[in-house]
Amino acid sequence: RRCVQETAVDLEEYTREIEFYAWNDADIKLPFPKTIQARIKIHCKVPSILKLFYYRQNEKLLDVNSVKTARREVVALKNMQNHDYQVYVFDAENKPFYNFSSLRIKWSISEGVDGQLTLIDKVENQNCVFCRDRARRLYLKDFIGKLILRAETNTYENQALSFSPIYDELELEVQNDIELFPSRVDVYYHEHNTIKVKILYGSGVFDVSLNDTNVAEFTYDSINKEIILKPITTGFLRIIAKDKRLESSKIAYSDIIITSVAKIVLDIDSHLIQERAKTKARIEIFNQYGGKISVEQYPLIEKEIFVDTDNDYFKQNAVKIEKVPDTFDQYSIEGLIVGDYKLASYMVEKKKRYRSNSVDLNIYPKLQVRPNILVLAPGCISSLQIIGGPSEISMKAHSIELFYTVKQERIIDVKQLVKTDRNMFEVDALDIGETDILFEVRNVQTNEVFASVSVKANIQLANSVTILGMYNRVLHVGTTVRLIAKATYGGVSFSPSICSFHYLWSSSDNGVLKMFKSTSEQQSIQAQQFYDMSEAVNATALSPGEVTIELKIRANYSRYYGAAEHVTVAKVFVVDPLLTPIPTYVGQSYKTTPLLLIPPDSGYFMQTRRDQSNLKFSLLSCQKNEITVHENGQIYTSHEKGKASVLIEDIINESDIEIIDILVTGVYSIIVEYSYKVMNLAVNSSIQANVVLQDSLGRSFPHKLQNVKLSLHTSNPKIIEAHIIDGYILEIKSKQNGIPT
Numbered sequence: 001r002r003c004v005q006e007t008a009v010d011l012e013e014y015t016r017e018i019e020f021y022a023w024n025d026a027d028i029k030l031p032f033p034k035t036i037q038a039r040i041k042i043h044c045k046v047p048s049i050l051k052l053f054y055y056r057q058n059e060k061l062l063d064v065n066s067v068k069t070a071r072r073e074v075v076a077l078k079n080m081q082n083h084d085y086q087v088y089v090f091d092a093e094n095k096p097f098y099n100f101s102s103l104r105i106k107w108s109i110s111e112g113v114d115g116q117l118t119l120i121d122k123v124e125n126q127n128c129v130f131c132r133d134r135a136r137r138l139y140l141k142d143f144i145g146k147l148i149l150r151a152e153t154n155t156y157e158n159q160a161l162s163f164s165p166i167y168d169e170l171e172l173e174v175q176n177d178i179e180l181f182p183s184r185v186d187v188y189y190h191e192h193n194t195i196k197v198k199i200l201y202g203s204g205v206f207d208v209s210l211n212d213t214n215v216a217e218f219t220y221d222s223i224n225k226e227i228i229l230k231p232i233t234t235g236f237l238r239i240i241a242k243d244k245r246l247e248s249s250k251i252a253y254s255d256i257i258i259t260s261v262a263k264i265v266l267d268i269d270s271h272l273i274q275e276r277a278k279t280k281a282r283i284e285i286f287n288q289y290g291g292k293i294s295v296e297q298y299p300l301i302e303k304e305i306f307v308d309t310d311n312d313y314f315k316q317n318a319v320k321i322e323k324v325p326d327t328f329d330q331y332s333i334e335g336l337i338v339g340d341y342k343l344a345s346y347m348v349e350k351k352k353r354y355r356s357n358s359v360d361l362n363i364y365p366k367l368q369v370r371p372n373i374l375v376l377a378p379g380c381i382s383s384l385q386i387i388g389g390p391s392e393i394s395m396k397a398h399s400i401e402l403f404y405t406v407k408q409e410r411i412i413d414v415k416q417l418v419k420t421d422r423n424m425f426e427v428d429a430l431d432i433g434e435t436d437i438l439f440e441v442r443n444v445q446t447n448e449v450f451a452s453v454s455v456k457a458n459i460q461l462a463n464s465v466t467i468l469g470m471y472n473r474v475l476h477v478g479t480t481v482r483l484i485a486k487a488t489y490g491g492v493s494f495s496p497s498i499c500s501f502h503y504l505w506s507s508s509d510n511g512v513l514k515m516f517k518s519t520s521e522q523q524s525i526q527a528q529q530f531y532d533m534s535e536a537v538n539a540t541a542l543s544p545g546e547v548t549i550e551l552k553i554r555a556n557y558s559r560y561y562g563a564a565e566h567v568t569v570a571k572v573f574v575v576d577p578l579l580t581p582i583p584t585y586v587g588q589s590y591k592t593t594p595l596l597l598i599p600p601d602s603g604y605f606m607q608t609r610r611d612q613s614n615l616k617f618s619l620l621s622c623q624k625n626e627i628t629v630h631e632n633g634q635i636y637t638s639h640e641k642g643k644a645s646v647l648i649e650d651i652i653n654e655s656d657i658e659i660i661d662i663l664v665t666g667v668y669s670i671i672v673e674y675s676y677k678v679m680n681l682a683v684n685s686s687i688q689a690n691v692v693l694q695d696s697l698g699r700s701f702p703h704k705l706q707n708v709k710l711s712l713h714t715s716n717p718k719i720i721e722a723h724i725i726d727g728y729i730l731e732i733k734s735k736q737n738g739i740p741t
Contacts, residue, residue, distance in 0.1 A: 004020075014044050016044070048091050049094060050089050050167055077174050078175065078176065081139075083137070085138065086136075102156045107136050109147055152165055154166070178199060179199075179200040179202075179252055185197070186257045187256055190300045193231060199227065199241055206241050206242060207242040215256075217230050238253055240252075241253075257287075259289060259291070260287065263285070264346065264354050268281045271361055272394060275365050277451075279361075280332060282330055282331075295328040302349075303348075305343060309342070318341055320333075343361050362391075364388065366451075367387075372455060374495050376459050377555060378461070378557045379499065379561075381428055383425065383739065386425070401441075402440070414428075424716050427457065440452045462489055465486065465568045466485075466568055467551055468484040474696070475573070478577075479541050482669065482675065483536060483539050484675075485536065502554040503552070504550075506550045508548040511543055514539065515538065541574040544576050545574055552565060553566045595662075598662060599667055603637065615648055616649045616651055622642070641664050641665055643662065646662060673689035674687070683734055683737065688729055704726065718736065721735065
């Protein structure tokens with residue numbers, strides 16, 4: 001092997017021819033050897049053009065005589081990958097240099113780009129020992145966008161000579177490799193269903209195809225880079241996407257399974273909710289392969305959540321079911337009627353009904369506390385009752401207990417009456433101030449709160465006293481009213497409680513208004529003043545006149561605050577009823593016209609001492625049609641107040657008549673015997689008391705009024721039970737030990 005080196009020493013261009021001869025020595029076998037001749041023409045020229053190319057691995061040798069490049073050529077590349085580039089140098093006639101190893105080539109990339117340029121000693125498939133510095137490898141790290149790659153030269157390695165600069169640039173658009181999202185999806189087969197698969201990243205120029213066009217058809221939205229599939233039948237197919245510009249890009253796939261529904265599952269966040277509270281339910285739908293159908297396709301499927309019961313009323317009214325906005329699988333469940341229910345769901349496909357599992361739902365009464373505000377004086381004892389909340393069975397099943405906390409324990413002391421009723425609490429007022437009592441029904445292990453309610457306790461000294469509804473009241477002679485004392489703080493009455501309060505009642509004229517402890521005892525409170533424990537007394541108007549009622553309360557507080565006395569005075573006017581004496585019988589010279597009181601929006605059936613079938617009732621006069629009278633004696637009133645007269649006639653003896661005046665007026669007060677009195681009852685005993693409704697003048701309404709209901713509330717129904725008999729008799733029965741109201 002022989003090697004000849006030709007070196008140019010200046011910038012003068014020239015052309016030289018070199019001839020090479022080769023022959024073998026003559027010998028016996030080859031007396032006349034042949035001479036081989038080769039001629040090489042060498043052009044020594046100044047570089048005039050530099051071209052920059054992207055090197056693609058495994059491609060054939062670059063034909064520099066035919067390839068063309070342009071300044072700022074755009075080439076799409078992948079991020080986080082090596083990319084190789086090479087340069088070629090040409091003379092002024094666009095002929096490539098075979099050897100340009102003597103040139104010093106400067107490589108550069110845009111400023112601010114996190115990348116590295118490293119030397120490649122050998123470009124694959126192009127073994128060119130004379131092409132040193134002709135290739136570079138670019139590694140881009142965490143860069144997405146556009147950059148400029150530049151190669152330039154104007155001198156040689158020895159820098160002895162220089163020439164006019166020559167350069168080339170490539171504008172590189174760097175993208176992550178193509179991906180399809182989702183890469184796998186279950187599509188519900190429905191004539192109106194479509195599924196969208198997004199093409200992520202890449203250069204933006206893609207080739208999209210399906211491996212089976214019999215299962216689905218598709219369209220490609222190149223602007224939004226979306227593949228839109230429309231199922232034709234159930235089955236499997238694959239979307240194939242190729243990036244046509246991104247160098248070394250991999251093929252992206254998305255597997256599509258077109259299925260039908262096979263199963264629906266119902267789940268609920270909480271199986272235990274308070275009345276009028278809400279919880280969330282979720283539906284999951286599965287295909288025949290056990291895969292979940294995406295929630296975006298749920299609107300295409302007919303489905304519903306329902307109360308699983310044969311009772312139509314509860315099915316329609318027990319719960320309120322609504323879809324949660326902006327979701328396809330979630331529903332809001334609001335409990336309306338207290339009780340235990342089962343919820344289920346169903347879906348329909350091609351007239352076939354699929355039923356889900358059932359879930360239990362317990363709707364418990366709203367957690368409440370009575371009273372909801374507690375106003376006490378120091379040294380007083382009251383009670384609180386928790387009503388509603390989960391049943392004992394539900395509380396045990398869900399590991400739930402009732403907890404209470406007092407914000408400031410120096411003000412009140414709260415004790416749970418475990419022996420009698422876990423929902424009853426005794427409250428002792430200790431000191432002046434305000435505090436909150438928080439009751440919570442929560443899980444013992446997780447502390448999840450199912451329901452809560454709070455009570456504000458205000459402990460204050462009484463600063464005034466009042467007699468309910470008696471100031472400047474006008475009473476008719478003969479009426480009996482109930483005088484009720486109320487100690488107040490800032491105009492707010494104290495809550496029912498046991499306190500060391502003593503009451504002193506007095507009347508300025510016992511001949512006009514006389515007081516009794518109760519109607520049954522008829523024990524008069526004498527004119528001389530004396531302290532009594534009665535918070536309420538009865539008073540009977542005896543004769544016309546003006547009378548002054550004086551009430552003194554002596555409050556014995558705890559040892560920190562001592563005692564205090566409060567006084568109030570109420571004027572009461574007693575008048576004769578507006579009656580006109582009418583002569584009737586010998587021995588009973590005069591008789592007054594009777595007056596019947598009836599409240600608005602109610603009714604009353606008039607009864608006489610005669611056979612009702614022989615009597616006829618009719619309306620004589622009426623101002624505003626506020627009263628309606630039927631012939632059998634049934635009277636109805638409207639919402640208007642007013643007056644009327646009713647004529648009662650004996651059908652057999654037409655001269656036998658009675659005229660009743662009717663006044664439609666509102667109820668002003670209620671008298672209940674034994675009210676505001678501490679009574680001692682033996683267990684399993686009972687007591688009865690009359691309930692009388694009165695107007696402002698103290699006149700009584702008749703018993704058995706229609707559409708007038710008396711409501712009762714007991715602080716602890718486990719200790720006592722109370723109900724109204726015949727519309728006007730209060731019966732109280734004791735069941736076990738305790739201090740209820």
